Amino acid sequence: MDQILAIRVFARVVETGSFTRAAGSLDMPLATVSKLVGSLEKHLGMKLLQRTTRQVSVTPEGNAYYERTTRLLHELEDIDASFSAAQKRPRGRLRIDIGSSTASCVLIPALPEFTAQYPEINIGLGVSDRQVDLIGDNVDCVIRGGRADEPSLVARPLGRARFVTCATPGYIERYGKPRHPSDLEKGHRVVNYMSARSGRVVPMRFEKGATKIVVDGAQNPYMGVNESTAHFAAGLAGLGVIQTFAYAANAAIARGELVPLLQGWQPAPYPFFLVYPPDRHMSQRLRVFIDWAMARFSEAFE
Numbered sequence: 001m002d003q004i005l006a007i008r009v010f011a012r013v014v015e016t017g018s019f020t021r022a023a024g025s026l027d028m029p030l031a032t033v034s035k036l037v038g039s040l041e042k043h044l045g046m047k048l049l050q051r052t053t054r055q056v057s058v059t060p061e062g063n064a065y066y067e068r069t070t071r072l073l074h075e076l077e078d079i080d081a082s083f084s085a086a087q088k089r090p091r092g093r094l095r096i097d098i099g100s101s102t103a104s105c106v107l108i109p110a111l112p113e114f115t116a117q118y119p120e121i122n123i124g125l126g127v128s129d130r131q132v133d134l135i136g137d138n139v140d141c142v143i144r145g146g147r148a149d150e151p152s153l154v155a156r157p158l159g160r161a162r163f164v165t166c167a168t169p170g171y172i173e174r175y176g177k178p179r180h181p182s183d184l185e186k187g188h189r190v191v192n193y194m195s196a197r198s199g200r201v202v203p204m205r206f207e208k209g210a211t212k213i214v215v216d217g218a219q220n221p222y223m224g225v226n227e228s229t230a231h232f233a234a235g236l237a238g239l240g241v242i243q244t245f246a247y248a249a250n251a252a253i254a255r256g257e258l259v260p261l262l263q264g265w266q267p268a269p270y271p272f273f274l275v276y277p278p279d280r281h282m283s284q285r286l287r288v289f290i291d292w293a294m295a296r297f298s299e300a301f302e
Helices: 003-016 019-026 030-044 060-082 100-117 169-175 181-185 228-236 246-254 284-300
Strands: 049-051 056-058 092-098 121-127 141-145 154-161 163-167 191-194 204-208 211-215 223-225 242-245 259-261 270-276
Touching: 003 019, 003 030, 003 049, 003 060, 019 030, 056 060, 092 100, 092 284, 100 121, 100 141, 100 228, 100 242, 100 246, 100 284, 121 284, 141 284, 154 284, 163 169, 163 204, 163 246, 181 204, 181 211, 191 228, 191 242, 223 228, 228 242, 228 246, 242 246, 270 284
Parallel strands: 092 121, 092 141, 191 223
Antiparallel strands: 049 056, 141 270, 154 270, 163 242, 163 259, 204 211
16 A cells, blocks of 8 residues: 555545545546545554545544644655755646636736746636635635635735726617616616625625615616626626626726716725635645736736
């Protein structure tokens, strides 16, 4: 038995909570994962995992073994890195998950600079508006907007994105310009953005001085879209008023394809974070990506 490999496999089963998910993340046959964990348990003479038909749970002995061996694995990675050329030239696969419009408008246009600087880093980019399980989905980091209040994760602030409310000239010609946020609830068509996680409409928010107004799109169920790039495309097609990030709309506004609305009612900017698990060894490739992303996103959100 390759004990180091068996320990790595056991750690992935603990982190993902499943033999099947561990096998997928390691690109290893399920039977091999099961055999390695079984061999490790036989070698130690104790049960590390409790298996049922529906779930895998860690025994008290298994939890203690995991805590000590993961520290050992991290130390081994540090030793390898200190003697490896990868310390000077980061290499390997970097898995990043990011929302759709942020990927299309901010990250992907800037990536040629990163890949030119680090040609030996292979990027696996997961693009969607759903939230991923960083450990279970074997993702190195995610870039997301919203609150960063989950204590089990490390969140690095990337900046704050401004909102813009807008519509096409054709829409305005037909329906007119709203003069007050409340006008959107009567006589206007709003393309709502729907949460990919909950399916609920995300309300439009407006602020003017100390006055804050929330327009609940659920009361105007004309149209809803649960993916940010498609949501923007619906606004660009003239289907209705949208509230979106300025970085997505600025180019279309400059071309005259969209017209800003209710500019005196500017909602608070939306914070974005780069998030990663605190107990995952930070590889050199992740470290350089974080440093690069911190600089590029702050420029995009200015």
